[in-house]
Amino acid sequence: MNITPDMKMADVLFHNYTLLPVVSRFNIRLGFGDKTVSEVCRNSDVNIDFFLEITNSYVDEDYIPQKELNTFPVSLIVQYLKKTHQYYLEEKIPEIERNIQSVVNTEKTINDKFSLVENFFTEYKQELTNHINREETNVHPYVLEIEAAALRNEISKELYSKIRKYSINDFASEHDNVEEKLFDLKNIIIKYLPPCSSSGLCNSILIELFRLEKDLNAHANLEDKVLIPKVAAMEEKLLAHYKA
Amino acid sequence: MERIKFVIIEKSYLIRKGIASIINRIEHATVVKELENLDEINSVLLKYTPDFIVLNIGILNEIGTFRNTEIKADLEQSGIGIDSGNGANKERYPGLREIISTLDERDDIYNKLQNLIREKVDSRHKLSQQTELSEREKTILKHVAKGLTNKEIAEKLFLSAHTVITHRKNITNKLGIKTISGLTVYAILNNIISIGDLE
Numbered sequence A: 001m002n003i004t005p006d007m008k009m010a011d012v013l014f015h016n017y018t019l020l021p022v023v024s025r026f027n028i029r030l031g032f033g034d035k036t037v038s039e040v041c042r043n044s045d046v047n048i049d050f051f052l053e054i055t056n057s058y059v060d061e062d063y064i065p066q067k068e069l070n071t072f073p074v075s076l077i078v079q080y081l082k083k084t085h086q087y088y089l090e091e092k093i094p095e096i097e098r099n100i101q102s103v104v105n106t107e108k109t110i111n112d113k114f115s116l117v118e119n120f121f122t123e124y125k126q127e128l129t130n131h132i133n134r135e136e137t138n139v140h141p142y143v144l145e146i147e148a149a150a151l152r153n154e155i156s157k158e159l160y161s162k163i164r165k166y167s168i169n170d171f172a173s174e175h176d177n178v179e180e181k182l183f184d185l186k187n188i189i190i191k192y193l194p195p196c197s198s199s200g201l202c203n204s205i206l207i208e209l210f211r212l213e214k215d216l217n218a219h220a221n222l223e224d225k226v227l228i229p230k231v232a233a234m235e236e237k238l239l240a241h242y243k244a
Numbered sequence B: 001m002e003r004i005k006f007v008i009i010e011k012s013y014l015i016r017k018g019i020a021s022i023i024n025r026i027e028h029a030t031v032v033k034e035l036e037n038l039d040e041i042n043s044v045l046l047k048y049t050p051d052f053i054v055l056n057i058g059i060l061n062e063i064g065t066f067r068n069t070e071i072k073a074d075l076e077q078s079g080i081g082i083d084s085g086n087g088a089n090k091e092r093y094p095g096l097r098e099i100i101s102t103l104d105e106r107d108d109i110y111n112k113l114q115n116l117i118r119e120k121v122d123s124r125h126k127l128s129q130q131t132e133l134s135e136r137e138k139t140i141l142k143h144v145a146k147g148l149t150n151k152e153i154a155e156k157l158f159l160s161a162h163t164v165i166t167h168r169k170n171i172t173n174k175l176g177i178k179t180i181s182g183l184t185v186y187a188i189l190n191n192i193i194s195i196g197d198l199e
């Protein structure tokens, strides 16, 4: 069932509790009473079309965009991506890290094996941090610059050589997959590690890993399938304009 | 189950997009990269390790003159030719797994693709049922965990890079672990390598 503007926001969350962190990223706070999705969006100054596309594709992998996601400004997409990065680095990763540490500290019999998981996760955290830093310091400013130029429909010599030197497609080909490692980690915990005696703790680590993986997948789709093609089209137009 | 990955090499925009949308509609299948020509093929193959390569048969001649490329060895297993001329048959292109013509009927195209995908899914399934690594695979895993590249492993064990890649795919399918760090953890947990070996 698709999420539509006239549904009650509370019902949307009753049906899809995995949307909770997504809704927070739009700075929408709980306590909606019986307000509909469109009312809540209006009150919180959220672009409703963008909200619908993001939430629908989040809950349903086969969701086909109603409005071309491409009609949204790059700045809106970038803002959302940044919020999501923040959520990973400031909330999710530390949370999982804490749980892993508790297992290492409490499970004396298997802690030498579990410290492999700890190292693995530390390595992962570094990789994800680098990935995100690179996007925020290089890619985001670049795509915003492209959008600004495309709106004015004028391209400076500097921007021209910038595109020539490192275009969004260069980024696309270097954009690495940060979900794979999480997938492996789940597999290792489920299949290959000796069992923890406090299974509750291990389960919550696993559940968080599943959620993080799903979220990262949606995030990467937004980057690869929406942002990159959109910016590539703008670059193409600008280059053609420069030559003309 | 991880999806069956396709790379498409086709100059015509219309044909490329057409075949991509058909593939993406089939269960378990996904197009990971579309290319217009062979320029980036080697790096694309390394990065995506596709299960199938869909390519215009016009490009086959170019591959003939291509040196040092992984693609040649692989095409008999993974190559699907697109014939945009007047209906070719497999016999005329013995180096390929399957041929799709732009004149094919809808059902023909779906059947051909679905059969290939089903076979792949089945064989992967079989591999994931057998989880025991062979001695050869253990040796390769040990070198992977030590951080050696496919090429280095190939040289050390007197194998072709292509064979090493095939072994690695099988290891990944058996264990369900893709990344080097994941494989390293597995190798340590199962005493295939000791932490000391990693220094």
Ligand SMILES: [Fe+2]
Residues within 6 Å of the ligand: A081, A085, A132, A135, A219, A223
């Ligand atoms: Fe990102």
Ligand SMILES: [Fe+2]
Residues within 6 Å of the ligand: A131, A135, A175, A220, A223
């Ligand atoms: Fe990313």
